[in-house]
Amino acid sequence: MLLLSGSVIIGYLLSTVYVRNMLLDKLVEDSKKILLYSLVFLSLILFGFYTYSLISQVNGFNFNTSLSLTLLTINFLFFMFMFTKPIYHLGLVLFPITVFIILITIFYRTDNAPIGFADNNLQIHILASFTSYGFLGLAGIEAVLLFRQEKKLRHVKDSSLAISLPPIEVMEKVMFDLIVIGFILLTVSLLSGAPFILGDNNFFLMQKIIFSLIAWITFAYLLFKRFSSGVRGKKAAHLTLSGITFLFIAYLGTRLFFELF
Numbered sequence: 001m002l003l004l005s006g007s008v009i010i011g012y013l014l015s016t017v018y019v020r021n022m023l024l025d026k027l028v029e030d031s032k033k034i035l036l037y038s039l040v041f042l043s044l045i046l047f048g049f050y051t052y053s054l055i056s057q058v059n060g061f062n063f064n065t066s067l068s069l070t071l072l073t074i075n076f077l078f079f080m081f082m083f084t085k086p087i088y089h090l091g092l093v094l095f096p097i098t099v100f101i102i103l104i105t106i107f108y109r110t111d112n113a114p115i116g117f118a119d120n121n122l123q124i125h126i127l128a129s130f131t132s133y134g135f136l137g138l139a140g141i142e143a144v145l146l147f148r149q150e151k152k153l154r155h156v157k158d159s160s161l162a163i164s165l166p167p168i169e170v171m172e173k174v175m176f177d178l179i180v181i182g183f184i185l186l187t188v189s190l191l192s193g194a195p196f197i198l199g200d201n202n203f204f205l206m207q208k209i210i211f212s213l214i215a216w217i218t219f220a221y222l223l224f225k226r227f228s229s230g231v232r233g234k235k236a237a238h239l240t241l242s243g244i245t246f247l248f249i250a251y252l253g254t255r256l257f258f259e260l261f
Contacts, residue, residue: 011043012095019091023164064105073134093141128189135182140244142175143237211250218243
């Protein structure tokens with residue numbers, strides 16, 4: 001288990017360094033892109049095996065497995081979209097976060113009983129949930145880097161790495177493309193989960209529903225402002241990160257609280 005987790009950590013650390021070097025290069029050769037794709041793919045496969053081993057150990061879902069599975073979904077979507085969209089710069093933030101999450105799953109252990117595997121009727125809800133978290137998580141990472149680019153515009157003397165990031169217009173387009181897909185999937189997730197929560201007065205479940213709805217409203221408002229008045233820049237990034245925060249509290253925050261107390 002430690003060997004597997006260590007291999008994943010090394011893979012994503014190397015991927016971080018390689019993405020950084022590619023951003024600093026003025027011209028990126030195809031051979032370098034292929035090497036990055038191969039390195040990210042290998043890290044993703046190892047991460048998948050690691051997440052599977054976590055789930056197998058507890059025979060269900062707890063905070064660790066949910067956190068790991070969420071990051072695995074984000075990394076999978078990142079890898080798939082690397083070939084069609086200019087998003088490989090997101091690895092600067094995504095890969096270190098992944099390493100940090102893996103370290104959490106190694107050193108943090110909970111004695112609480114896991115939530116068992118869902119029946120077939122919940123599969124669409126679970127799939128839509130994780131996929132929406134993946135797309136919106138990538139949008140959140142783009143928002144963080146967008147803040148960095150906004151700062152660069154206000155400070156002429158900035159790092160060469162920030163200068164190497166894509167133009168703000170490109171980053172904004174990628175961010176909103178991810179948000180639109182994630183918002184649609186989040187809507188499907190909420191609608192598909194509604195039949196299973198009606199009449200359930202579980203306190204922690206109600207907290208999850210409330211924060212999920214707040215996140216949905218936040219993203220709905222952001223998209224409305226985008227298409228009605230063309231909101232962009234720091235305001236768009238702020239709203240994106242706010243929505244991500246509410247989602248984190250809804251899905252992982254309440255679960256962590258439940259397991260700790």
